[in-house]
Amino acid sequence: MGVSGWFRFKGRSLFSWAFTFQRLTGVVLLIYLLAHLTYLSTLLDTTGATYESMIAITVSRQFLIFDILLILCGVFHGVNGFRIILHEFGIAYGYRKPLLAIFIVIAVVVWLYASYIMYSLTGG
Amino acid sequence: MVEFKIRRYDGEKSYWQSFEVPAKRGMTVLEALYYIKENYDSSLAFRASCRMGICGSCAMKINDKPRLACETQVLTLGNTVKVEPLDNFKVIKDLITEFDGFFEKLKAVKPHLIRKDDNYAEPKELLQTPEELNEYYVFTLCIKCGACYSVCPAAATLDEYLGPAAMTAAYRFCADSRDEGQKERYEIASSPNGVWRCHLAMECSEVCPKNVEPAKAVQLLRRKTAFSMLKSLLGW
Amino acid sequence: MKVYHDIVVVGSGLAGLRAAIAAAEKNRNLSVAIVSKTYLIRCHSVCAEGGINTVLRETDEFDTHAWDTVKGSDFLADQDAVEFFVREVPTEILRLNSWGCPWSRDDSGKIAQRILGGHSSGRTVFAADRTGFHITHTLYERLLTYPNVDKYEEYFVTNLVVEDDTVKGIAAIELKTGELVFFEAKAVILATGGAGRLYGFTSCSHIVTGDGTALAYRAGVPLKDMEFVQFHPTGLVPAGGVLISEACRGEGGYLLNKNGERFMEKYAPEKMELAPRDIVARAIWTEILEGRGFDSDYGPYVALDLTHLGEDRIKERLPLIREASIKFAGIDPVEEPIPVRPTVHYFMGGIHTNSRSETPIKGLYAAGECACVSIHGANRLGGNALAECLVFGRVAGELAAEYALNAKQGKISAEFRQKEEKRIFDDLLGKSGDESPYQIKKELNETMENYFWIFREGDGMLKGVKKIQELKERYKNVEINDKSRDFNTDLTSAIEIGYMLDLAEVVAIGALKRQESRGAHYRLDYPKRDDENWLKHTLAYYTPEGPKFDYKPVSITKWEPVERKY
Numbered sequence: 001m002g003v004s005g006w007f008r009f010k011g012r013s014l015f016s017w018a019f020t021f022q023r024l025t026g027v028v029l030l031i032y033l034l035a036h037l038t039y040l041s042t043l044l045d046t047t048g049a050t051y052e053s054m055i056a057i058t059v060s061r062q063f064l065i066f067d068i069l070l071i072l073c074g075v076f077h078g079v080n081g082f083r084i085i086l087h088e089f090g091i092a093y094g095y096r097k098p099l100l101a102i103f104i105v106i107a108v109v110v111w112l113y114a115s116y117i118m119y120s121l122t123g124g
Numbered sequence: 125m126v127e128f129k130i131r132r133y134d135g136e137k138s139y140w141q142s143f144e145v146p147a148k149r150g151m152t153v154l155e156a157l158y159y160i161k162e163n164y165d166s167s168l169a170f171r172a173s174c175r176m177g178i179c180g181s182c183a184m185k186i187n188d189k190p191r192l193a194c195e196t197q198v199l200t201l202g203n204t205v206k207v208e209p210l211d212n213f214k215v216i217k218d219l220i221t222e223f224d225g226f227f228e229k230l231k232a233v234k235p236h237l238i239r240k241d242d243n244y245a246e247p248k249e250l251l252q253t254p255e256e257l258n259e260y261y262v263f264t265l266c267i268k269c270g271a272c273y274s275v276c277p278a279a280a281t282l283d284e285y286l287g288p289a290a291m292t293a294a295y296r297f298c299a300d301s302r303d304e305g306q307k308e309r310y311e312i313a314s315s316p317n318g319v320w321r322c323h324l325a326m327e328c329s330e331v332c333p334k335n336v337e338p339a340k341a342v343q344l345l346r347r348k349t350a351f352s353m354l355k356s357l358l359g360w
Numbered sequence: 361m362k363v364y365h366d367i368v369v370v371g372s373g374l375a376g377l378r379a380a381i382a383a384a385e386k387n388r389n390l391s392v393a394i395v396s397k398t399y400l401i402r403c404h405s406v407c408a409e410g411g412i413n414t415v416l417r418e419t420d421e422f423d424t425h426a427w428d429t430v431k432g433s434d435f436l437a438d439q440d441a442v443e444f445f446v447r448e449v450p451t452e453i454l455r456l457n458s459w460g461c462p463w464s465r466d467d468s469g470k471i472a473q474r475i476l477g478g479h480s481s482g483r484t485v486f487a488a489d490r491t492g493f494h495i496t497h498t499l500y501e502r503l504l505t506y507p508n509v510d511k512y513e514e515y516f517v518t519n520l521v522v523e524d525d526t527v528k529g530i531a532a533i534e535l536k537t538g539e540l541v542f543f544e545a546k547a548v549i550l551a552t553g554g555a556g557r558l559y560g561f562t563s564c565s566h567i568v569t570g571d572g573t574a575l576a577y578r579a580g581v582p583l584k585d586m587e588f589v590q591f592h593p594t595g596l597v598p599a600g601g602v603l604i605s606e607a608c609r610g611e612g613g614y615l616l617n618k619n620g621e622r623f624m625e626k627y628a629p630e631k632m633e634l635a636p637r638d639i640v641a642r643a644i645w646t647e648i649l650e651g652r653g654f655d656s657d658y659g660p661y662v663a664l665d666l667t668h669l670g671e672d673r674i675k676e677r678l679p680l681i682r683e684a685s686i687k688f689a690g691i692d693p694v695e696e697p698i699p700v701r702p703t704v705h706y707f708m709g710g711i712h713t714n715s716r717s718e719t720p721i722k723g724l725y726a727a728g729e730c731a732c733v734s735i736h737g738a739n740r741l742g743g744n745a746l747a748e749c750l751v752f753g754r755v756a757g758e759l760a761a762e763y764a765l766n767a768k769q770g771k772i773s774a775e776f777r778q779k780e781e782k783r784i785f786d787d788l789l790g791k792s793g794d795e796s797p798y799q800i801k802k803e804l805n806e807t808m809e810n811y812f813w814i815f816r817e818g819d820g821m822l823k824g825v826k827k828i829q830e831l832k833e834r835y836k837n838v839e840i841n842d843k844s845r846d847f848n849t850d851l852t853s854a855i856e857i858g859y860m861l862d863l864a865e866v867v868a869i870g871a872l873k874r875q876e877s878r879g880a881h882y883r884l885d886y887p888k889r890d891d892e893n894w895l896k897h898t899l900a901y902y903t904p905e906g907p908k909f910d911y912k913p914v915s916i917t918k919w920e921p922v923e924r925k926y
Contacts, residue, residue: 254465
């Protein structure tokens with residue numbers, strides 16, 4: 001079947017959506033992290049000017065959409081990951097449905113708030 | 125009239141085929157399949173036996189969800205019913221999938237009571253209180269239909285993964301007060317194809333037609349396995 | 361292809377599993393094969409709900425269990441077999457316990473017992489209302505521990521090879537490949553279950569087509585008492601007869617006719633809905649015959665009304681019945697009555713064996729519903745079927761093992777193998793014709809339901825016999841549309857229908873010949889039991905022209921026949 005098995009959610013419950021999203025965001029974060037670290041480790045400029053100019057690009061209106069998506073990935077992966085850790089070893093298994101709903105709401109709220117801050121920072 | 129769109133496979137190619145079935149109240153998907161077999165196309169192959177939801181033969185994907193055909197009412201599904209074989213199993217013909225591997229995995233977890241005093245000739249009455257029985261009873265209800273395995277993302281990417289049904293069976297015996305074989309099973313469960321492969325997608329519990337809650341069983345087995353490993357590491 | 365085993369067990373229900381375990385346990389060097397047309401746990405045994413009768417505690421006695429069984433059988437049971445049987449059950453229960461069966465328990469942790477209809481005390485052990493399911497799974501799991509047992513799952517048996525009154529092996533189609541496989545064996549145990557699918561309206565699984573019984577019959581083993589067919593009074597009507605358990609009536613459900621009357625007051629004023637199965641079944645059918653039943657797309661029915669019990673009580677006490685009725689029939693018993701009518705439940709008759717599971721053929725054993733020992737006689741008591749499978753499955757397994765240790769390996773000749781290949785693949789699969797096997801099955805079901813149902817009578821049965829013989833003729837001309845080899849369920853269904861036609865003829869002629877009413881066999885033209893002429897077993901022998909009948913006396917040890925009253 002291969003990894004395509006992770007992306008079948010026709011007819012599936014919200015749990016499968018959460019799983020698929022967790023995988024997807026995980027991959028995105030991994031790629032981001034690698035790029036981030038690679039970039040930082042190749043910086044030769046000791047004054048920090050190159051770094052500052054890079055930050056200036058990312059905190060800009062044109063870049064906002066990527067920022068917001070990146071925040072979504074981070075927030076969802078973190079919040080949903082916390083939910084999964086909670087359920088590890090069968091704990092709170094009986095509450096898995098309400099917990100899923102609560103954690104998704106938390107993720108969305110945190111994401112919207114963070115997006116708003118990012119929006120403000122980019123001069124809104 | 126309800127349109128049945130059936131995913132067929134003849135050993136070489138797979139294709140969709142549609143049939144019109146006169147549905148009435150009370151008709152199940154399994155009865156509709158028999159109607160098609162006996163009136164339109166007798167080459168249609170599917171498994172069925174008890175038609176009362178206990179033998180586990182007729183699990184298939186009906187409108188994208190794995191269900192038992194015998195306990196799914198046609199009229200609850202709308203005007204079009206899509207029927208496909210289960211995912212994560214190799215298709216042999218039409219709706220029939222290869223289950224040999226599934227049962228091999230079940231066997232691999234030693235799903236039977238292990239006791240040192242096993243005495244075939246003169247068994248004695250082992251006691252068990254209703255509370256002890258309730259500890260594991262729900263996990264004995266598994267009919268091995270394969271629905272859980274078909275939606276498991278871990279099984280989708282790793283053929284050797286034991287899967288929810290087998291591990292539920294393993295936990296069912298580990299939690300039985302009469303059993304003395306926990307250690308052997310924890311070793312199997314902590315193998316690379318065991319409990320640690322579960323990603324908690326928990327879809328297995330959502331589709332189980334008997335509400336056995338395999339996701340819970342896998343996690344409880346994971347807990348027991350982890351504690352047992354910890355104990356042996358610390359030398360307790 | 362040819363394979364060799366010391367013992368081949370055909371059928372994977374309770375009796376088959378138990379026989380395989382017994383044989384494998386007897387001697388670990390014996391190689392045992394278990395052959396089944398489904399995966400092992402997909403058998404019909406998993407459908408059994410009620411429980412197993414056994415004398416487990418000191419308050420009960422073997423003789424009372426035996427007496428209840430003999431009385432229940434309307435005195436047609438062989439009493440020596442019954443006496444042996446009741447003494448063997450308790451050990452089986454304890455064995456299952458130590459193999460992991462989740463028996464329901466009392467507070468002290470002992471195995472709990474409850475009472476079923478027709479018993480004088482509570483001696484039925486149970487595992488919730490899924491007794492058959494749990495025992496089957498327990499045996500299956502135990503079976504996995506024997507390295508000397510090979511499982512052949514999804515092999516459809518086509519022939520039983522007998523030469524010089526000795527069994528040589530079997531032939532079976534491996535469904536996945538469509539290849540014919542020949543099993544050469546020293547001993548063969550048949551445990552293929554009943555033949556409930558002779559009737560369209562039945563509580564039996566789709567696979568209950570009497571394969572082994574028909575094969576034994578064709579191979580020359582007589583069939584015993586096939587005319588006795590048990591009806592369960594309440595089968596769910598839109599679902600083709602799925603069982604609605606007696607618990608509904610136990611909880612206070614009413615049986616109502618079209619006029620809204622609780623008609624049981626006419627038939628059993630004291631016990632009302634809780635009268636024995638055969639009485640309730642006959643009462644329901646009388647109401648339907650006399651036009652007081654309801655009509656539906658799925659045939660006539662009476663109403664099993666639970667609505668007056670209230671939603672809470674139904675949800676608390678009868679959750680499974682509510683679930684079944686919603687899932688299988690789309691009807692919620694909280695809101696409307698459940699449509700029911702009597703459903704074919706069990707075949708008392710079967711392959712003739714002695715009280716130790718041995719058939720007249722050397723090396724051939726039979727156990728379970730496909731066999732007739734007979735401990736059920738003319739009417740089986742609820743809770744005795746599972747017990748029979750365990751006890752006689754074990755006996756068959758052990759005796760087959762003993763026999764196999766000293767027997768020569770069976771040989772199936774090349775000539776026979778070619779003949780069988782030709783019979784299945786050229787003469788049946790390859791040929792063209794103008795009959796549909798499914799049409800024949802439909803007409804067979806109708807015939808059985810019209811003439812060999814709860815009430816039988818001479819003229820009707822004569823018509824029925826003629827019709828069955830006509831169907832047998834037409835069957836010679838069937839065409840199988842699916843010409844492929846792999847997993848050809850079209851072919852196997854057609855073969856099953858062939859088996860059923862043979863058995864139907866035996867049931868029909870046997871019923872026509874038995875001029876009395878006894879147990880489940882009720883004749884309007886002979887409404888009384890006739891011990892003078894008919895206290896004997898029917899034996900049907902295969903001949904190409906149709907069955908030849910003979911009779912055999914009933915073994916009576918302790919209990920002379922008296923009137924059967926409850």
